[in-house]
Amino acid sequence: MPELASPTPAAAPVTPLVLRADAEDGVTSLTLNRPDARNALSSGLMAALHETLEEIADDRRVRVVVLSGAGKVFSSGHDLKEMRANPGRQNYEKLFRQCSRLMLAITRLPQPVIAKAHGIATAAGCQLVATCDLAVAADDTRFATPGVNIGLFCSTPMVALSRAVGRKAAMEMLLTGDMIDAERAVEI
Template sequence: MGNNDDQPLVLRSDGDHVATLTLNRPAARNALSEAMLTALAERLAEIDGDDEVHVVILAGAGPAFSAGHDLREIRADDDPAFHERLFARCSDVMMQVGHLRQPVIARVSGVATAAGCQLVASCDLAVAGATARFATPGVNIGLFCSTPMVALTRTVGPKHAMEMLLTGELIDATDAHRIGLVNRVVPDQALDSATAALAATIAAKSPLTVAMGKAAYRNQRDLPVAEAYAHTSGVMVDNLQADDAAEGIAAFLDRRPPTWTGR
C-alpha cells in the first residue's frame, strides 16, 4: 500500500524557522518501507544544509505515527541481501536524525510501534497525544525488535526497555512519559499547538549554540566522566569564541533581548 494520490512519501512544510516532515503513507500506517526511508533520508539531508531551519518536527499522516517496517515488503523479498540493505538503511536514518544539526521533535499521534517506536526514541524530544500508544512487538511474530532495541535502550531504563522488548505489549502515553520515552503528553486536540510551542521556544535560541549543544550532548553521552568533562570543556571554550555567545552575554548584562546571527 502506498500514499494517497501519489503524493511524496515525506511531506515538508516550513515556517518560522521550523521544518515539519510528515511521513505520508497513512493507508499503510506510515510503514517504513525502503522507499519511505530513502525519502526521509533525502529530506533530512536537505534540512541539515538549510540555515533557515532551526528545529525539525517529525510527524505521521493519518491515524498512526508509524507502525514500523513494512512486513509485506519484507515478506515479498526473502533475499537476505535485501534485508541487510533495508536494516542498514533504517539504521542510517536513525543515526542521521541524531547527527542532524537541528533538534528533532517527534509529534506522536496514534501508534508508534517497532521501527516507528525506534524513530521516536531516536528523536531528541517527543510530544505525544494522550491516546498515543507505543510498542516493540516483534517478539509476538517471531522477529525480535533487535534494531529498535538500540535506540530504545539509549532512551529508557534497561528494565523498562526489556519489558517492552520481551512482552511486545502496547504502553500508553502516560507510561511512555513515565519511562522517559516521551517528554510531554497533551490532549490529542492540543498536540499540534503544544509541539509547535516547544519548537518555537527552541527555534528562538541561537541556532549555532543549539547545534553545538546537541552535538556535544551526543558526543559526551557514552564517554567516561573525565573524558566527557574534557570534551565539553573544549566545547565551552569554542562556544565562547562565537559572536552569538558574545551577543548573548552582553544582552543578559544589558537586560535586553539578544539578536542572534548564527555565527
C-alpha cells in the same frame, strides 16, 4: 527540499508523496505520508526522509524539525508487505542498514528533531520516536516493539529505545511486546 515524488506524464497516475515537507519560521515539519499503510517505513519513505534530513542539516534557516505521521497513526514500523515481496537475507540486511543510516542521520542532525506521535508507534516506528531528540504524544498514543509476538527480537529498536527509556524499561518492552500508553511512556 528534494523532489519527493517523481514527475509523471499527464496521462499516468500521480505517485503520491511519501513524505510531505513544510517550512515556516525556522520550523520544518516533515510528515510521513502513507496513511493507508499506517505510515509503514518503506524503503522509499526512508530514502525520502534520509535525503530530506541531509539537506536540512546544511540549511541554517531551519532551527527545528518536527516529525509526524498522516492519518490515524504515527508509524507501524517497517513495511512488512514490502519485506514479504522481497524476501531473503540480503534484502533484509539492506533494509535494516538503510533504517540504521536514517536513525544515525537523525542523531547527527545539528537541529533538534521532535517526534509528534499519535495513534500507535510500533517496531521501527517506536524506534523512530525514540531516536528523535524529543517526543510529544497525544494522550491516546501507544508504543510497542511487538516483534517478539511473531518470534522476532527487535534488535534495531533496542538501541534507541534503551537510550530513551533506560535499559530495564526497554527490555520489558522488547521481551514482552506489550503496548504502553503515553502516560506510561512519560513515566519511564
